[in-house]
Amino acid sequence: MDAKEFCRQFNLIEFVKDNAESLDPFALSLEKFRVKFKAVGIIEISPKHNSNVNLVLSAGIHGNETAPIEILSDLVSKIFKEEIPLAHNLLIIIGNPKAMLIQERFTGFNLNRLFNGAWKDYVDDPVAGEEAKRAQEIEQQVQTFYQQVDYNVNDREGLDGLGQVRIHYDLHTAIKPSLHQKFAIYPYLHERSHSKAQIRFLVDTGIETILLYHKPSTTFSYFSSYQFNAHAFTLELGKVRPFGENNREDFLQFESLLIAQVSGQYEFQSNCDIHDANLFMVKKExxxxxxxxxxxxxxxxxxxxxxxxxxxxxxxxxxxxxxxxxxxxxxxxxxxxxxxxxxxxxxxxxx
CATH class of the missing domain: 2.40.50.630 (OB fold (Dihydrolipoamide Acetyltransferase, E2P))
Incomplete structure (x- = not known):
C-alpha cells in the first residue's frame, strides 16, 4: 500500500488500538505534508512549507474521555485525506492508549499528576510505574517537537499568536456535570501575562469560562506552558461518555474553530475584546x-x-x-x- 492510500484509509483510534503496546517509528512523505509516527499514540504532521506555529493537540490523557479522542481522530483523517489544508506543524498525542483500550481513567495512576518531572518519583512504583514511564515519553516527544525550531523565550511577541509561537491544547471531558459545560484551565504563568488572543480564540470556540490557576502543578498543560513558554490549556469540553455515545453536535463549534486554526484560517488578534469571557480564579485547593x-x-x-x-x-x-x-x-x-x-x-x- 502506498503512502497516499495508507493515509486515505487511516483511522487514528483503530491504529492506536492496534499498536497500543509498541510501535516501530516510521515516516511518510506526501505531496503537501510529512508524517512521522514517533511512538505509540504520538504522530507528528508537518506541512512542506515553513510555519511559525508549532501546535500540540493531546487527548486521552484519561482513557475514558473519548470525545476528545474522536475529535483528534477525525481531524487527522481530514488532514490525511486533504479535505482541509495543513498550515502549521502538529504533534498529535493520544496520552494513555492502554487506558483507552479499557475505557478507564487510568490503568494504575492518574497520568495528569505525573508531568513536569513528577514521573521521576514513580518510575519504579508497581502501581504508578507504567503511567510514569508514559509521562516521561510524552515529555521527551514534546521537547523534541518544540525544540525543532529556534525560539527566543524572551521574545514576548510570540505570546499573542504572532511571531514564532508554541501552542498546546490538552483536550478532556469531565467526570461530572458542570454548570459551565465547556471550560478551560489556564496554567499558572509565573511572570508571564495571560494572552488575550488565546482567550479570544477559546471564547470563539464556545469555551467562555476560563479558570486561572494559581500555582505550579503536575498537569500536562502546565508542563508545556512552564518548560517551553507555550500557550497551553487544559480544555474541558463536556461530560465523559463511552465511545459511540458522544453527541458530536455538542463539539461542532469547537471542532470548526480548531480546524480553522490548523488550516491557517483563524486570525489571532494581539489586541482584542475579552469582556465576554467568564473568568474564575482558584482561591484554595x-x-x-x-x-x-x-x-x-x-x-x-x-x-x-x-x-x-x-x-x-x-x-x-x-x-x-x-x-x-x-x-x-x-x-x-x-x-x-x-x-x-x-x-x-x-x-x-x-x-
Whole structure:
C-alpha cells in the first residue's frame, strides 16, 4: 500500500488500538505534508512549507474521555485525506492508549499528576510505574517537537499568536456535570501575562469560562506552558461518555474553530475584546491529608461551579477543615475518592 492510500484509509483510534503496546517509528512523505509516527499514540504532521506555529493537540490523557479522542481522530483523517489544508506543524498525542483500550481513567495512576518531572518519583512504583514511564515519553516527544525550531523565550511577541509561537491544547471531558459545560484551565504563568488572543480564540470556540490557576502543578498543560513558554490549556469540553455515545453536535463549534486554526484560517488578534469571557480564579485547593477527610457535601451529585454560602462546610478534615469564607465561592472537580496527598476539589471565585 502506498503512502497516499495508507493515509486515505487511516483511522487514528483503530491504529492506536492496534499498536497500543509498541510501535516501530516510521515516516511518510506526501505531496503537501510529512508524517512521522514517533511512538505509540504520538504522530507528528508537518506541512512542506515553513510555519511559525508549532501546535500540540493531546487527548486521552484519561482513557475514558473519548470525545476528545474522536475529535483528534477525525481531524487527522481530514488532514490525511486533504479535505482541509495543513498550515502549521502538529504533534498529535493520544496520552494513555492502554487506558483507552479499557475505557478507564487510568490503568494504575492518574497520568495528569505525573508531568513536569513528577514521573521521576514513580518510575519504579508497581502501581504508578507504567503511567510514569508514559509521562516521561510524552515529555521527551514534546521537547523534541518544540525544540525543532529556534525560539527566543524572551521574545514576548510570540505570546499573542504572532511571531514564532508554541501552542498546546490538552483536550478532556469531565467526570461530572458542570454548570459551565465547556471550560478551560489556564496554567499558572509565573511572570508571564495571560494572552488575550488565546482567550479570544477559546471564547470563539464556545469555551467562555476560563479558570486561572494559581500555582505550579503536575498537569500536562502546565508542563508545556512552564518548560517551553507555550500557550497551553487544559480544555474541558463536556461530560465523559463511552465511545459511540458522544453527541458530536455538542463539539461542532469547537471542532470548526480548531480546524480553522490548523488550516491557517483563524486570525489571532494581539489586541482584542475579552469582556465576554467568564473568568474564575482558584482561591484554595482542598487537599486530602488523611483517609478520614471528606468533602462536606454530596460530591457525587454536585456539578462543577456549584456555589456555596458563607459558613458552608466544604472540607471536613479536623484542623484542616474549610468553611466557605464568602458567599459565591464555588467548587470545581469535587472528588472524595482520591489518594491521600491529592486534590479533592478546587475552591474558585470571580476575580
Amino acid at each position: 482542598l487537599i486530602k491529608t488523611s483517609e478520614m477527610d471528606e468533602l462536606g457535601f454530596d460530591s457525587a451529585n454536585t456539578a462543577n461551579f456549584t456555589q456555596f454560602n458563607k459558613g458552608d462546610l466544604l472540607l471536613d478534615a479536623g484542623k484542616n477543615s474549610y468553611l466557605v469564607e464568602q458567599d459565591g465561592e464555588a467548587i470545581v472537580f469535587p472528588n472524595n475518592k482520591v489518594p491521600v496527598g491529592q486534590r479533592m476539589g478546587l475552591v474558585v471565585v470571580k476575580p
